Amino acid sequence: MAERTRQKILDAAMVEFGAKGYSGARTAGIAARAGVNQQLIAYYFGGKQGLLDELRRRWSTRQETLVPPEATFAESLQAYLDVTLDHLDWARLVVWQALGDDPGQGAEESDHTQGRRIEDGVRRIRDRQRAGELTDSVSAEFIVLLAHMAAFAPVAMPQMVQSILGVAPGSAEYRRLCRDQLATLLGPREAVHDTPPG
Template sequence: MTTRRRAVTEDERGTAAERTRERILRAALEEFGAKGYSGARTAAIAARAGVNQQLISYHFGGKQGLLTELRRRWTETGAGLPPPESSFADSFAAVLDATLERPQWARMVLWQALGDDPGEGGGMSNAQREQLRDGIERLRRRQRDGEISDAPSPEFVMLLAYALTFAPLALPDHVAAILGVDPLSEDYRRIAHDQLMTLLRGPAPASDDACR
């Protein structure tokens, strides 16, 4: 007796296609994070995803389309950032978590910063520069309000926060050798957060006993 195969429904075809798209995007994220846009190859992405290379063109139009979709998703998630009214301590902790819990996304940022970008001119976009300027102004307000020390300039505070956030990805062996912890671990995040906040709180006020 011959068993008749059930016809695949449109919903099932759509679900299968979506799963394929997601596999391709996960593979592209790994490939771009490891090799940058220039070094990534669609054949390698297809191999990672376990799909025919032609499906990348079908679903995304090619390598550029993959990068565009990944960046759109990163922007939509807000990169795990807290609302602007959060304290600097909470904001920095959230940035550390968002960056180091998703290292492949962050490596894409590093590749772009090094100029490995298919867009005109590569590197940082005008929107990203504007975000940095806004961040510096928020730091300046925090200093005026007394939330953090005004001894360092807000520009240097911003630079230091970025350095602490991306050092585990750009210089993992150095971080491990200097601090003796896994660069992507919670131990590193705690050290980076606590030490930066110690610097930005400034010296503790002298006690009455010390003044006698």
């Protein structure tokens, strides 16, 4: 029973944080969404900050097992697109925080974890470049940035995605298009031979 109540509170907090950001979210609103007494938030999590810290911890654990080591770049990108666009409340919270709505307590640890994850992503891209899976004419850092932009564009700029690509933001068609286009754009360049005709 207690674990089910905790999960209801966490689910409600994710929706509230996604809709209003950390600063705009209220424990009363979270409690109302969860259908629980507001005092249970303090009891189980110590308050709003504790809720955010627990959500971050769970999300971090989930991301560490997101992509199997043998996955291709296209498969990795697909997994990243799916986890971002299937969890829009979390993705919106990430956008809120990127815009500066991030509490001091816990934010530094979150930034450190994100920094480590980005460094790991850059390292994996470099490994793919050395293996010939991806072009080395684009920096690994920029490839990681492109992947993040593709994943968060439907969250931060859905109307622009719709206008430019003519597909529903976050749809399976959008994900497939991003995966295929980036894999094509960033794939290895074929060797050019200057063989005269004839």
